[in-house]
Amino acid sequence: MVRVLLRFSEEQVPQPITSQIILEYKVPIAILAAHINSKGGEILAEIPDEAQEKIIKAFRKRGVSVTVPKLIEVDTEKCFSCGSCVALCPVEAISIDKDSSVKFDKEKCVGSTCSICVDACPARAIKSVKQTNSEQLANNRKK
Amino acid sequence: MSKQGKTRTVEEINEKIRKGDVQVLTAEEMKKLVESSGVEVAFKEVDVVTTGTFGAMCSSGAVINLGHSDPPIKIDHAWINDVEVCHPGAAVDLFIGATNMSEKQPFEYGGGHVIQDLVAGKEVELRATAYGTDCYPRTQLKTTLTKDDLNQFYLLNFRNCYQRYNCAVNSSEETIYTYMSKLLPRLRNATFSGAGELNPLMNDPDYETIGMGTRIFLGGAQGYVIGEGTQHSPKNLNGTLMVKGDAKKMPPEFLQGAAFTRYGTSLYVGLGVPIPILNEGLAKKTAIRDSEIFTDVVDYSVPRRDRPKLRQVSYKELKSGSIIIDDKKVRVSSLSSLKMAKKVSKTLKSWIEEGTFFLTTPIERLPSDSVFKPMRQTGEIPFVVSVMHPAVTCTENEEIRAIAERIVTKSVNHIVVIDGAGKLRGIVTSWDITRAMAEGKKALADIESRNVITAKPDEPLEIASKRMAQHNISALPVIDIEKKVLGIVTSEDVSKLLGR
Ligand code: SF4
Ligand code: SF4
Numbered sequence: 277m278v279r280v281l282l283r284f285s286e287e288q289v290p291q292p293i294t295s296q297i298i299l300e301y302k303v304p305i306a307i308l309a310a311h312i313n314s315k316g317g318e319i320l321a322e323i324p325d326e327a328q329e330k331i332i333k334a335f336r337k338r339g340v341s342v343t344v345p346k347l348i349e350v351d352t353e354k355c356f357s358c359g360s361c362v363a364l365c366p367v368e369a370i371s372i373d374k375d376s377s378v379k380f381d382k383e384k385c386v387g388s389t390c391s392i393c394v395d396a397c398p399a400r401a402i403k404s405v406k407q408t409n410s411e412q413l414a415n416n417r418k419k
Numbered sequence: 420m421s422k423q424g425k426t427r428t429v430e431e432i433n434e435k436i437r438k439g440d441v442q443v444l445t446a447e448e449m450k451k452l453v454e455s456s457g458v459e460v461a462f463k464e465v466d467v468v469t470t471g472t473f474g475a476m477c478s479s480g481a482v483i484n485l486g487h488s489d490p491p492i493k494i495d496h497a498w499i500n501d502v503e504v505c506h507p508g509a510a511v512d513l514f515i516g517a518t519n520m521s522e523k524q525p526f527e528y529g530g531g532h533v534i535q536d537l538v539a540g541k542e543v544e545l546r547a548t549a550y551g552t553d554c555y556p557r558t559q560l561k562t563t564l565t566k567d568d569l570n571q572f573y574l575l576n577f578r579n580c581y582q583r584y585n586c587a588v589n590s591s592e593e594t595i596y597t598y599m600s601k602l603l604p605r606l607r608n609a610t611f612s613g614a615g616e617l618n619p620l621m622n623d624p625d626y627e628t629i630g631m632g633t634r635i636f637l638g639g640a641q642g643y644v645i646g647e648g649t650q651h652s653p654k655n656l657n658g659t660l661m662v663k664g665d666a667k668k669m670p671p672e673f674l675q676g677a678a679f680t681r682y683g684t685s686l687y688v689g690l691g692v693p694i695p696i697l698n699e700g701l702a703k704k705t706a707i708r709d710s711e712i713f714t715d716v717v718d719y720s721v722p723r724r725d726r727p728k729l730r731q732v733s734y735k736e737l738k739s740g741s742i743i744i745d746d747k748k749v750r751v752s753s754l755s756s757l758k759m760a761k762k763v764s765k766t767l768k769s770w771i772e773e774g775t776f777f778l779t780t781p782i783e784r785l786p787s788d789s790v791f792k793p794m795r796q797t798g799e800i801p802f803v804v805s806v807m808h809p810a811v812t813c814t815e816n817e818e819i820r821a822i823a824e825r826i827v828t829k830s831v832n833h834i835v836v837i838d839g840a841g842k843l844r845g846i847v848t849s850w851d852i853t854r855a856m857a858e859g860k861k862a863l864a865d866i867e868s869r870n871v872i873t874a875k876p877d878e879p880l881e882i883a884s885k886r887m888a889q890h891n892i893s894a895l896p897v898i899d900i901e902k903k904v905l906g907i908v909t910s911e912d913v914s915k916l917l918g919r
Contacts, residue, residue: 356473356675356687357758360600363608363740363750372740376758396601398475398677398687398754400527 278328279308279387282319283341289317297334303327308367308386320345320389347387347405348394350380354401361393361402426698429780432466436774443467443693443771445764446617446705453706462702467771467778470619471636471691471763474612474755475677477518477598478578478649479686481534481666484570485511485545488562493555497547498522499533510555514575517676517686529684532676534574537566538638539671572666574638574674578648580690582620582658583714584612586732586742588749590900591720596681600754602719606744609716609751614760615709615734619692620658622705628695629660630781636691636767637664639673641776644692644785652791660785662690673763687756691763693771695778709734716744721875722882724793801916803883804876807897807906810835815844815863822863823852833894835904836867842902845869846894873898874908884913 284293289312298305306322323331335342357378362370369384370393387404394402435441442465444452449468453461493510496503501521505514517531536543547560566572587599588609595602599610615621623629633644642664651659666674673689696702714737715728729744736742738757741750770776812835813822822834826849836845845867855866874883874895883895887910894909 356756358687358756359753360610361752363610363752364601364603372757376756376761378758392601392603395596395680398600398679398685399675400678 472614473759479576492557531686535676632782638669640668810907
């Protein structure tokens with residue numbers, strides 16, 4: 277799965293772009309977060325790896341700006357499992373194990389569009405990192 | 420155990436440690452034993468209970484002695500890795516305070532990190548200046564050091580091991596950053612500190628065994644209690660300890676520099692105390708559970724010493740991951756590491772079992788009935804309530820012309836829009852009205868601002884004044900928790916009182 281951030285302009289908001297693309301390509305696109313109003317909006321979506329290239333292209337063809345957002349990375353050497361970050365996470369990607377260690381679920385984390393936990397870590401163990409550019413990966417695979 | 424079978428002494432326990440048959444349980448294990456087998460059995464079977472905590476302890480620091488340079492210097496100002504360190508004594512003694520921040524990377528690197536780096540064996544950079552005397556002529560110094568170059572390097576923490584602490588929330592509309600970490604608006608999260616039932620002082624709340632001279636686990640080495648900590652307030656279960664230990668002997672794991680965004684730096688300290696089970700009473704006390712330890716949920720959005728307390732919660736609820744406030748489920752995070760607290764108590768247990776750590780009898784008891792006083796302040800500081808005055812109001816269905824008249828007759832610049840129940844709806848200024856009349860608008864709804872910046876009556880005036888400046892406005896309606904309008908405070912009121 278690849279996470280992408282879709283940005284819609286004011287004119288694009290009323291158009292059913294996302295559903296059109298889902299129907300046309302028959303690819304499931306999961307919407308993880310959305311902030312939309314009449315002035316424009318952002319959708320954080322998840323696209324299956326195999327389909328990423330054509331889906332990203334399809335959005336771009338329709339004038340939607342697509343960026344691959346940063347994810348977070350946790351330095352387990354630095355983290356001393358204080359737990360400060362746990363309750364901040366809006367998608368419950370951070371939890372406490374039986375042995376009281378703090379665990380991150382990268383599948384659940386929505387990455388840099390959120391980043392709420394990053395500046396709350398007293399050990400500065402959480403960093404925003406760039407997701408490997410999915411387009412580049414796709415290109416490399418072709419070669 | 421002595422003959423009567425009802426008490427044992429520290430000497431008897433140390434003899435057992437020497438012989439290798441001492442019975443030690445961690446606080447966690449002791450609670451389980453008492454629950455399953457009762458106090459009497461637990462007292463018979465257990466000699467020592469080890470406790471532990473691992474939290475951010477701001478009133479920590481390290482004393483170092485540098486040795487003399489040639490020519491010698493009597494340090495006036497000094498920095499280590501750009502963190503200013505104090506020079507409270509003679510020529511080359513320094514104190515690294517955990518909360519002092521780097522001048523180059525404030526809020527990210529501070530005294531706590533310097534101590535952590537030194538403990539880890541890293542090289543640090545020392546800069547110093549001096550005014551120069553006949554006996555200490557040197558005025559400038561720059562050198563690098565590791566802990567091996569120091570004559571003394573010991574932790575000297577004047578307030579550690581808080582028995583329990585508040586649970587913090589934020590009821591305001593904006594995220595705030597505090598020493599209780601990041602608090603999201605509208606009670607979206609809560610934070611708490613302290614190890615609860617594992618905390619040393621919770622397991623000996625009457626200071627029967629913990630006193631001056633008690634040997635403890637401090638930062639991964641042996642240290643000592645050297646007295647009551649500052650703000651020691653045992654009567655209301657807010658006891659603290661002052662401790663000292665040789666930092667050269669400490670491994671890197673149990674001392675961690677910390678950075679709290681927009682608050683500053685600190686030091687996480689691992690601290691554990693062995694409690695000798697001298698009598699059944701102590702066996703019972705060390706069985707205390709999180710469900711019996713309560714603390715207040717405090718609203719940190721109120722910038723006052725006495726912040727509103729929303730309710731009481733037990734550490735059991737806090738450790739469950741969420742608490743209920745006003746029927747709302749609020750997720751709660753610990754700021755101190757339970758994992759490390761357990762590791763402290765386990766490590767201390769293994770030292771005693773291996774015969775490398777012996778218990779002590781305090782040479783003096785700590786006070787067990789004192790309370791912590793607030794500051795004596797000779798100057799009064801003004802609050803919003805002391806300058807606010809009744810607001811001129813209107814309702815949304817009034818005509819703009821009527822409001823314009825009111826602005827003139829009452830000679831005010833702001834009219835607060837309220838609903839039938841007196842609750843805040845919006846605000847209009849004389850400027851909004853003038854423009855509306857010029858543009859021929861009639862409905863108030865078209866011109867009022869609904870996103871109103873407000874003040875609370877018990878806020879310091881200074882903070883309300885800053886808010887006005889920040890939003891570039893000249894008045895704030897004063898409202899209560901239910902958004903009922905109590906009055907208005909204007910920049911004129913502020914300048915009259917604060918002279919700005
Ligand atoms: S970045 Fe956001 S979603 Fe990801 S772990 Fe942190 S708080 Fe949770
Ligand atoms: S806040 Fe930082 S140190 Fe604490 S548990 Fe989270 S990642 Fe670890």
